Amino acid sequence: MLNVARHIGHVGPIIGEHGHGPPLVEERQPVSDTKTLELLFLLHCSNDDHEITHSFEMTTSTNYHDNPFVDPATSFEENARGNSFAVDATLAVGRNASLTLGTDSLIVLDEQFENTNRSTCCGLWPSGTANTRAIPFYNVLWAEIGDSILTIQYASPLSKTVVRPATLSYSFEYQQVELVNKWVYKLLDRSYGESQKKKRVQALVNPHSGKGSAEKWYYRDAEPLFKAAQCAVDVVKTKYMGEAVELAGAVDIDAYDVIACCSGDGLPHEVFNGLGKRVDAKKALSKLAVVNIPCGSGNAMSCNLNGTDSASLATLAIIKGIPTPLDLISITQGETRTLSFLSQSVGIVAESDLATEHLRWMGSIRFEYGFLTRLFGKTVYPCDIAVKVAIEDKPSIKAHYKREKTNFEPASERRGYRHLLDDDASASSGYDDALPPLRYGTVNDKLPEGWELIPHDKMGNFYCGNMAFMAADANFFSTALPNDGYMDLICINGDISRISAVKMMLSVDVHSNKLFDNPDVSYRKVLGYRIIPKDQKDGYISIDGERVPFQPFQAEVHKGLGTVLSKSGHMYESPGPL
Numbered sequence: 210m211l212n213v214a215r216h217i218g219h220v221g222p223i224i225g226e227h228g229h230g231p232p233l234v235e236e237r238q239p240v241s242d243t244k245t246l247e248l249l250f251l252l253h254c255s256n257d258d259h260e261i262t263h264s265f266e267m268t269t270s271t272n273y274h275d276n277p278f279v280d281p282a283t284s285f286e287e288n289a290r291g292n293s294f295a296v297d298a299t300l301a302v303g304r305n306a307s308l309t310l311g312t313d314s315l316i317v318l319d320e321q322f323e324n325t326n327r328s329t330c331c332g333l334w335p336s337g338t339a340n341t342r343a344i345p346f347y348n349v350l351w352a353e354i355g356d357s358i359l360t361i362q363y364a365s366p367l368s369k370t371v372v373r374p375a376t377l378s379y380s381f382e383y384q385q386v387e388l389v390n391k392w393v394y395k396l397l398d399r400s401y402g403e404s405q406k407k408k409r410v411q412a413l414v415n416p417h418s419g420k421g422s423a424e425k426w427y428y429r430d431a432e433p434l435f436k437a438a439q440c441a442v443d444v445v446k447t448k449y450m451g452e453a454v455e456l457a458g459a460v461d462i463d464a465y466d467v468i469a470c471c472s473g474d475g476l477p478h479e480v481f482n483g484l485g486k487r488v489d490a491k492k493a494l495s496k497l498a499v500v501n502i503p504c505g506s507g508n509a510m511s512c513n514l515n516g517t518d519s520a521s522l523a524t525l526a527i528i529k530g531i532p533t534p535l536d537l538i539s540i541t542q543g544e545t546r547t548l549s550f551l552s553q554s555v556g557i558v559a560e561s562d563l564a565t566e567h568l569r570w571m572g573s574i575r576f577e578y579g580f581l582t583r584l585f586g587k588t589v590y591p592c593d594i595a596v597k598v599a600i601e602d603k604p605s606i607k608a609h610y611k612r613e614k615t616n617f618e619p620a621s622e623r624r625g626y627r628h629l630l631d632d633d634a635s636a637s638s639g640y641d642d643a644l645p646p647l648r649y650g651t652v653n654d655k656l657p658e659g660w661e662l663i664p665h666d667k668m669g670n671f672y673c674g675n676m677a678f679m680a681a682d683a684n685f686f687s688t689a690l691p692n693d694g695y696m697d698l699i700c701i702n703g704d705i706s707r708i709s710a711v712k713m714m715l716s717v718d719v720h721s722n723k724l725f726d727n728p729d730v731s732y733r734k735v736l737g738y739r740i741i742p743k744d745q746k747d748g749y750i751s752i753d754g755e756r757v758p759f760q761p762f763q764a765e766v767h768k769g770l771g772t773v774l775s776k777s778g779h780m781y782e783s784p785g786p787l
């Protein structure tokens with residue numbers, strides 16, 4: 210599925226630099242670990258001749274498939290129970306090797322690295338010296354012992370945007386087994402934090418996504434990482450449009466933790482809708498996390514939650530992801546009710562994408578072409594709009610964003626409106642497991658009390674977002690939050706001066722991030738709206754990047770109805786407002 214807005218703005222550096230999650234592999238290590246590295250190096254040099262008497266082996270390889278005897282998950286938990294003494298941070302595993310739990314990284318000191326570091330790491334590891342390597346805990350996928358061998362699987366950077374699984378193996382003496390067990394338990398604890406280990410994944414691969422490479426990318430970039438992290442994965446290749454709705458509608462929700470869509474934003478849209486159609490919709494939507502491994506032409510979901518549109522980095526983010534409630538939006542149009550997780554647009558954004566399909570030969574430039582021709586033509590999209598506003602002014606929206614960023618509730622408290630609204634029809638009552646009832650009725654009902662239809666004869670861009678990035682380089686909704694229970698609504702008149710319009714277009718940049726503050730941009734946090742296009746025979750409406758009939762529709766948001774995995778557990782990987 211194409212999400213048009215991805216082509217707006219400048220091509221910026223990899224997103225995630227300002228993210229809230231753990232550092233990506235390419236980021237520099239904090240001073241604390243650099244210091245630890247130096248200290249370790251000195252200690253190692255001075256201790257060379259004594260104490261460490263065990264033999265060691267070190268291998269770095271991809272796709273390690275050993276099946277050890279010991280089930281570490283069980284033995285670590287048993288070891289940890291009733292055991293209060295601290296585990297030594299440093300493990301001497303061989304005559305010349307040691308493994309230390311640093312502040313943010315596993316620090317491996319191994320003289321073998323001297324031979325391999327320069328040739329294999331291309332300077333991507335933040336190593337202190339030639340024989341040390343700091344592997345961020347974020348990159349550690351698994352560790353276990355078996356047959357007096359300690360094996361550590363980690364995501365090794367091949368380039369700035371690609372990681373591949375790699376293995377370190379060290380032998381240790383049988384007498385050390387209890388100590389090593391405890392150390393491994395600690396390492397996994399630091400490496401996963403509040404993220405669930407060994408996630409059970411149902412992967413859906415859309416072979417038609419993007420340029421048709423999803424299957425290749427899944428097997429090359431995603432599956433080896435899942436396996437190295439001990440995740441159980443079942444893979445299904447979708448055969449036709451809409452199949453993911455059926456698959457999600459029938460999936461055994463107790464058998465999986467995650468549905469991973471190897472696709473663009475189209476498959477997650479279908480999966481949310483499939484889960485939403487079930488009789489146990491509420492339970493299914495809260496139990497199963499829907500995630501995106503970016504393989505499509507529009508991968509906004511992954512940019513927002515994984516902080517990347519690289520398939521392997523996204524898989525690592527999913528392996529380490531924290532379950533996060535996601536607001537979902539009910540759209541009623543005609544007699545239908547569908548769920549939207551990303552955006553709805555009427556006007557220039559919808560049209561520049563959906564109306565330029567015949568210009569696909571132009572490549573990605575087709576969107577800019579479509580956008581600029583409408584911009585210079587000062588195209589307007591007249592409509593009547595009624596909005597249920599939650600936060601009206603920009604300073605209050607910024608304050609709301611800051612509050613949520615620093616003072617957020619536990620995930621369990623971030624579903625339903627119990628604490629937000631008196632008329633909470635959507636909060637889980639415990640009796641009805643289907644989709645929550647509509648608080649504001651459908652588009653066919655009388656306007657809800659207090660709503661007023663306002664004519665907008667000069668509307669240029671009606672754009673409602675539930676996530677910040679609409680593409681890797683287009684940060685449209687800088688104050689969007691995963692589960693604040695509000696949609697972010699942008700309205701821009703189509704008759705502003707051409708200079709202002711071009712400036713505005715260029716401000717939708719991942720770093721300049723000035724769209725929010727632009728005085729020509731109306732920006733509100735809303736709970737619901739109705740939009741009725743008028744004075745046009747036909748036109749374009751896009752829901753999550755997909756074209757729907759050019760008819761009135763109504764939207765209302767359900768706080769934390771869905772579930773995704775995010776790096777931080779409560780924020781998107783976007784820089785936020787200035």
Ligand SMILES: Nc1ncnc2c1ncn2[C@@H]1O[C@H](COP(=O)(O)OP(=O)(O)OP(=O)(O)O)[C@@H](O)[C@H]1O
Nearest residue numbers: 210211418419447448450451472473475505506507
């Ligand atoms: N085997 C298939 N054949 C054709 N379409 C499919 C198949 N499997 C899934 N689809 C459909 O492909 C559509 C687009 O999917 P997705 O968003 O993953 O890719 P995209 O590359 O981002 O989108 P687009 O093709 O619009 O650029 C979805 O609506 C989905 O239903």
